[in-house]
Amino acid sequence: MTTHVVTGVLALLLALVHAGMAPRATVGGHALAALALLVVTGAIGRYFYAFVPRAANGRELALEEVQARLAQLSSGWDRENRKFGERVRARVHELVVAGHWRGSFLKRVSGLLRSQRDLRQALAELASAGLAEGVPADQIRETLELAKRAHRATLAAAHFEDLRALMGTWRYLHRWVALYMVLIVVLHIVAALRYANFGALAP
Amino acid sequence: MRISHPKLWLGLLSLAVVVAIVLYESEETSPGPLTRVHASVPELVERGSCERCHGDGEVTLAQACSDCHEAIGQQLADRKGFHGALDAQKAQACGACHGEHHGDALAPVDARVFALAGVADRAAFRHEFVDWRLVGVHERLECSKCHRNADVAVLANGASRFLGLEQRCASCHEDPHKGQFEERCDSCHGQDSKFTDLANFVHTDELPLRGAHASITCAECHPKGSDRSVEAVGGRGPKQVARTCQDCHESPHTPAFVVAAAAQLGLAARASCVDCHSIERKGFAVPKEDFRRELHAATGFRIDRPHEQVKCEACHTSYGSDVPFPRRYPGRKQDDCAACHTDPHAGQFADERGAQPACVACHALEGFAPHRFDVAKHAATAFPLEGRHVESRCEDCHVREGEAPRQFAGTKSRCESCHADVHGASFYATVAGGQRDCESCHDPASFDAEHGFDALAHSKRTGFELAGAHERAQCEACHIRGETADGEGRRFGRVAELFGKPADACATCHADVHAGDFDVKGLPLSVEGRQTCERCHTVESFSDRKHGFDHGQWTWFELVGAHARAECDTCHKETPRKPVVAGGRQLVAQRKLGLVADAITPKNAPACAVCHKDVHGGQFDRSGQPVTVEGRAGCARCHSQESFAVGARESYDHTRWTSFALEDRHATAACEACHVPTNAAAKGLPKLGRSAGTRCADCHSDPHAGQFNARACEDCHRSAESFATLVFDHSRDSRYALDSNHVKLACSACHKPWPIAGGREAVRYKPLGTTCVECHGFEKGKND
Numbered sequence: 001m002t003t004h005v006v007t008g009v010l011a012l013l014l015a016l017v018h019a020g021m022a023p024r025a026t027v028g029g030h031a032l033a034a035l036a037l038l039v040v041t042g043a044i045g046r047y048f049y050a051f052v053p054r055a056a057n058g059r060e061l062a063l064e065e066v067q068a069r070l071a072q073l074s075s076g077w078d079r080e081n082r083k084f085g086e087r088v089r090a091r092v093h094e095l096v097v098a099g100h101w102r103g104s105f106l107k108r109v110s111g112l113l114r115s116q117r118d119l120r121q122a123l124a125e126l127a128s129a130g131l132a133e134g135v136p137a138d139q140i141r142e143t144l145e146l147a148k149r150a151h152r153a154t155l156a157a158a159h160f161e162d163l164r165a166l167m168g169t170w171r172y173l174h175r176w177v178a179l180y181m182v183l184i185v186v187l188h189i190v191a192a193l194r195y196a197n198f199g200a201l202a203p
Numbered sequence: 204m205r206i207s208h209p210k211l212w213l214g215l216l217s218l219a220v221v222v223a224i225v226l227y228e229s230e231e232t233s234p235g236p237l238t239r240v241h242a243s244v245p246e247l248v249e250r251g252s253c254e255r256c257h258g259d260g261e262v263t264l265a266q267a268c269s270d271c272h273e274a275i276g277q278q279l280a281d282r283k284g285f286h287g288a289l290d291a292q293k294a295q296a297c298g299a300c301h302g303e304h305h306g307d308a309l310a311p312v313d314a315r316v317f318a319l320a321g322v323a324d325r326a327a328f329r330h331e332f333v334d335w336r337l338v339g340v341h342e343r344l345e346c347s348k349c350h351r352n353a354d355v356a357v358l359a360n361g362a363s364r365f366l367g368l369e370q371r372c373a374s375c376h377e378d379p380h381k382g383q384f385e386e387r388c389d390s391c392h393g394q395d396s397k398f399t400d401l402a403n404f405v406h407t408d409e410l411p412l413r414g415a416h417a418s419i420t421c422a423e424c425h426p427k428g429s430d431r432s433v434e435a436v437g438g439r440g441p442k443q444v445a446r447t448c449q450d451c452h453e454s455p456h457t458p459a460f461v462v463a464a465a466a467q468l469g470l471a472a473r474a475s476c477v478d479c480h481s482i483e484r485k486g487f488a489v490p491k492e493d494f495r496r497e498l499h500a501a502t503g504f505r506i507d508r509p510h511e512q513v514k515c516e517a518c519h520t521s522y523g524s525d526v527p528f529p530r531r532y533p534g535r536k537q538d539d540c541a542a543c544h545t546d547p548h549a550g551q552f553a554d555e556r557g558a559q560p561a562c563v564a565c566h567a568l569e570g571f572a573p574h575r576f577d578v579a580k581h582a583a584t585a586f587p588l589e590g591r592h593v594e595s596r597c598e599d600c601h602v603r604e605g606e607a608p609r610q611f612a613g614t615k616s617r618c619e620s621c622h623a624d625v626h627g628a629s630f631y632a633t634v635a636g637g638q639r640d641c642e643s644c645h646d647p648a649s650f651d652a653e654h655g656f657d658a659l660a661h662s663k664r665t666g667f668e669l670a671g672a673h674e675r676a677q678c679e680a681c682h683i684r685g686e687t688a689d690g691e692g693r694r695f696g697r698v699a700e701l702f703g704k705p706a707d708a709c710a711t712c713h714a715d716v717h718a719g720d721f722d723v724k725g726l727p728l729s730v731e732g733r734q735t736c737e738r739c740h741t742v743e744s745f746s747d748r749k750h751g752f753d754h755g756q757w758t759w760f761e762l763v764g765a766h767a768r769a770e771c772d773t774c775h776k777e778t779p780r781k782p783v784v785a786g787g788r789q790l791v792a793q794r795k796l797g798l799v800a801d802a803i804t805p806k807n808a809p810a811c812a813v814c815h816k817d818v819h820g821g822q823f824d825r826s827g828q829p830v831t832v833e834g835r836a837g838c839a840r841c842h843s844q845e846s847f848a849v850g851a852r853e854s855y856d857h858t859r860w861t862s863f864a865l866e867d868r869h870a871t872a873a874c875e876a877c878h879v880p881t882n883a884a885a886k887g888l889p890k891l892g893r894s895a896g897t898r899c900a901d902c903h904s905d906p907h908a909g910q911f912n913a914r915a916c917e918d919c920h921r922s923a924e925s926f927a928t929l930v931f932d933h934s935r936d937s938r939y940a941l942d943s944n945h946v947k948l949a950c951s952a953c954h955k956p957w958p959i960a961g962g963r964e965a966v967r968y969k970p971l972g973t974t975c976v977e978c979h980g981f982e983k984g985k986n987d
Contacts, residue, residue: 024234024235024236026231026232026233026234026235027228027229027231027232027234028234030228176217176218176220176221179218179221180221180224180225183221183222183225184224184225184228187225187228187229187232188232191232191234192234194232195232195253195257196234
């Protein structure tokens with residue numbers, strides 16, 4: 001977790017205390033709402049951020065690097081039950097191929113969420129089928145974990161540009177919310193300095 | 204980046220939106236909603252109106268507030284009033300106490316605000332802090348009583364919460380006198396008491412308010428609107444003069460009482476009130492200790508016996524209450540007892556029209572008890588008192604049933620209405636028709652009954668005919684008189700109660716002296732129709748056995764022989780029996796003829812030994828002797844009932860019973876020769892004594908004076924024919940064999956009589972010498 005995230009979350013908590021846990025519809029209250037909105041957009045952005053393939057140091061990977069990682073994962077399939085593993089592998093491939101993302105921001109969001117939903121359903125069906133065929137439970141669990149990683153790697157390779165574009169758009173929104181929050185906080189501080197005596201008696 | 208690049212326009216558009224929103228927000232910098240009172244002022248709620256309250260750089264917050272709250276601003280300027288008395292620095296910081304921008308959640312003036320101003324409790328606010336000291340009733344008033352808007356949440360425009368009041372009474376209080384008095388309010392009224400208490404008012408000297416007058420309200424004497432109202436007597440009009448008691452008080456007393464009382468006091472009637480009703484005393488009522496008995500007589504009712512110790516409240520039950528005077532003191536007559544006292548007789552003496560006789564007709568005026576209704580007055584009733592009734596107490600006949608009054612009227616005059624039937628309905632049931640006729644036996648005056656209760660009456664009323672010994676007996680023999688009377692006053696006992704049995708059986712009074720011997724199974728229950736005791740006895744006499752007594756039938760012991768000739772008491776001795784006590788007395792405890800043996804029953808055959816003593820001392824009942832002889836047992840083995848002696852000796856087998864056969868001389872010898880008669884016969888014992896034994900020496904004396912003591916007689920005298928016939932071989936049986944010379948000699952030639960002890964003589968047989976010289980002697984020369 002970066003300093004960016006930590007200061008954002010702490011700022012919201014401190015602002016709530018400053019508002020006495022009872023914000024009102026005033027400039028100060030609006031500043032608190034803007035800060036809360038900023039934290040929320042940040043949290044969603046962190047979700048999208050997780051799908052962009054990165055190196056251990058956070059650097060975004062190039063497509064070639066993603067494809068190499070995917071190939072490395074393929075070797076793992078042979079260690080498990082071959083027949084069950086082949087079927088899982090085919091199903092993951094089918095999921096990635098079947099997803100058609102569009103070019104707009106909302107459609108990319110929709111495509112990402114839908115692919116995750118389809119993956120959960122497919123893994124649940126494969127787990128039930130594996131148990132019915134007598135595949136040991138620990139072997140099913142390992143195979144499905146491998147399938148998750150393979151799906152994410154395959155998704156990153158297949159929608160490499162879509163994911164980067166999605167992240168870029170979301171970052172744009174987050175920055176404008178941050179600007180609004182800063183301005184209105186400044187306004188709140190100026191008004192307080194102007195009219196309030198902060199409890200001190202008048203001179 | 205080109206000017207036409209979408210990202211540029213999109214960025215500018217976004218910036219514009221953000222700036223627009225911030226600018227809009229900059230016009231709404233209020234930190235919260237205003238209180239309702241401030242929010243109701245349009246100038247304070249419009250945009251950009253912050254400076255109206257907060258001022259600007261040159262106008263302070265206090266100055267801005269004072270622009271609207273001028274009165275408070277004046278207080279601050281004059282250093283007066285609540286705000287003027289505050290600390291100067293605190294007084295300038297309006298917002299320090301009166302919070303804003305919290306809407307209705309924070310009232311501009313409430314307890315919190317007072318607390319911030321140093322008044323922890325508004326109700327305890329010291330009003331002199333604002334130069335107006337509250338005392339008395341004012342001190343206890345709620346703030347809102349004077350400051351109408353003290354608790355109003357939102358003041359009307361222009362209204363004041365605490366300010367604006369004056370310190371004149373009339374500014375708050377309405378003048379009840381409508382301005383008719385010239386004096387100031389506080390010349391009569393004070394703050395320390397109620398308005399009607401007139402704390403500062405002093406009544407006129409003509410009628411100083413003391414005693415009862417001190418506690419009444421003005422309006423009680425000075426009713427509003429009357430010519431005696433407060434305004435009429437104390438206002439600007441002419442003053443009234445002093446008056447007498449009757450001018451204000453209405454007298455409840457009768458004129459006769461007032462005149463009589465005044466005459467006793469020597470006062471005029473109008474001025475006599477004060478003798479009893481002192482003005483110094485609170486209340487019009489006269490204390491009991493102040494009311495003289497003589498005055499009570501003036502009412503027509505003297506206080507003497509028995510009322511002299513009675514408390515007032517006993518007669519005047521409403522004494523001290525607020526009920527009207529005529530009800531408290533109704534003026535009763537001296538002899539009208541019923542006016543106060545409840546008729547304890549519950550109207551029993553009322554006549555047909557319901558009129559009651561005067562109580563004093565029977566009771567003295569001085570007291571209810573003792574009454575004065577004597578025998579002479581009782582004679583006027585339907586039941587004149589005579590005899591022992593004169594001695595009776597009233598309550599003996601006139602009883603009370605529970606809580607009901609004692610009954611006088613309608614008291615029944617029949618004996619049984621007052622007297623319990625001590626005879627337990629025994630006599631009453633036998634009289635025809637069930638009517639009790641006590642007087643047929645008892646004297647109404649003395650209750651003496653014996654004059655009319657003879658044997659005939661006894662038979663008639665009790666069903667028990669008195670005849671024979673019963674007729675001759677005293678009444679108490681059966682009806683035992685107790686020493687003390689029972690609960691019914693009766694001492695003459697009933698047979699059934701005394702003995703616990705029906706009176707129609709002999710056994711009720713008489714103990715069965717035979718102890719049930721004649722009521723055992725097997726004996727007749729009836730003899731010629733007679734039962735129980737009457738099978739043998741009659742009522743004439745117990746000992747008169749008129750019907751005879753079959754001893755064999757009743758006792759299974761037929762009397763024959765000597766038994767038939769014997770007197771009864773020969774066998775049936777007079778025997779003390781265990782006393783039988785019944786009904787507190789001892790019944791016949793002894794009978795003349797005792798039982799032969801209590802153990803005689805058909806199963807236990809009669810035995811001679813029951814009556815007769817065994818004179819043989821059991822000699823014939825020893826082991827080995829026959830139990831029966833020809834079927835006869837016991838004494839009958841030898842004796843018959845005809846006679847003890849006759850036949851017994853003749854049939855006596857001496858050998859069988861004694862093992863000593865009587866032979867030769869013994870067979871012919873008289874019994875008395877061996878069985879020497881003793882003087883025991885005089886004591887009822889047999890004439891023949893017991894023999895000394897079966898040895899010869901037991902009966903016969905020893906002629907040899909004990910010389911053969913070690914040998915038995917029959918060793919020599921074997922023949923029973925004669926004592927002199929010997930079976931003795933001198934050569935064998937003695938130490939001296941007889942030679943031919945001596946054998947010829949007579950025994951006496953050698954055995955000669957020899958003196959023995961006691962001066963008697965006996966033929967000497969031993970010891971004798973065996974040498975010649977011991978018999979023949981020594982002859983000189985011949986024997987040498």
